Amino acid sequence: MKTTGFAIAHASMLLWALLIAASFSAAAQVSQAIDPILLTGLRLLFCALVFLPLLLLKGDTVMTTRGLLGHAVLGLLLALYFGSLFEALRYTSAVNTGTMFTLVPLMTLGFEAVLTPDSRLKQRIVPMLLAAAGAVLLIMKGTDPGELPSPYALTVYGIGCLAMALYAPLSQRLKANSLKGRGPVPMTFWNMLFGAQFLLVFCGFSGGWRSASLLTLKDFYWLMYLAVFATLATFWLLHRAIGVIAPSSVISYIYLSTLFITLFHWFWGRQMPLPLELAGAGLVGIGMFALLMSSRRAVLAMVQS
Incomplete structure (x- = not known):
C-alpha cells in the first residue's frame, strides 16, 4: 500500500469532516416555515436525479424484487434521519444536532456487533466511549448559556441517529445478499429515490406539501447545496477512502467534524468557550487520536504479515 494513497485518503476524509460540519449550519439556513x-423529500430527490x-x-438499472425491498428499507432509514434533522433544528441549535451526530459511530458499533460481528470491533x-463522552458534554451546552437542549429535539434527532447508525451495517449485510455486487452509484440512487418517495407521499397525506409555496x-x-455537497459528496468521499484506510480511521473522522462545528461556533459565532465545551472538545480529540493510532497499528500488522 503506497503512502501517497493513505495521504490522499486521509485528505479526502478531512474534506468529508468539513462538509459534514458545514451541513448542520447550512440546514439551519432553510426557512423553518417550510x-x-x-x-427532506426534495433534498433526497435532488440527490437521486444527480446520480x-x-x-x-453504467446500464445498472436492472433490479430484482428482493433488491428493491432492500433499497426501500435503506431509503426509509435515510428518510428518518434527514427528516429528524430538519425537525430537530426547529427546537435546538445546529451545534447541538452536529455534536449529537458524533454519537452515531458508537451506536453503529452496537448494530455491527449484531449484523456483521468482527473480533476487531472491541x-x-x-x-x-471517550469521544462520545466528549460529544455528550458538548451537547449539554444547550442553545444558550446555562440552557439544556430541548428534550423533544434530542428525542426526535436521537431516533434519526439510530436510523443512520443502522444504515451502514445493514447496507453491508444486504450487499452480501440481496444487493450483492451493487456499487456506490446505484446504491445511492435507489436508496435516496425510495427515501424521497416515502417522504413526499407522507407530505401528500399530512398536508405538508402546502408549505411548498413558501419555498424561496x-x-x-441551500437545499441544492445540502443535496450535492452534504449528501452526494460525502457519500463519495467515504467510499473513496474506506477501501484504502482502516474502517476505524474512517469512522473517527465523524468525531473530527464535531471539533470543526465547535470551532465554527467559537470563531464565527463569537462565543467564548465554556469549561464544559473545552472538556468535551478535549475528550473528542483524545478519542479520535486513539482511534487513529489503533488503525495505524492494525495497518502495520497487516502489511508485516
Missing part, C-alpha cells in the same frame, strides 16, 4: 418532511445520468451510463470501544430561491439554493 415543512421539514417536504424539505441518474451515471446510472444510465478495539474501537474505549476510544469511541434562497431555500432552494
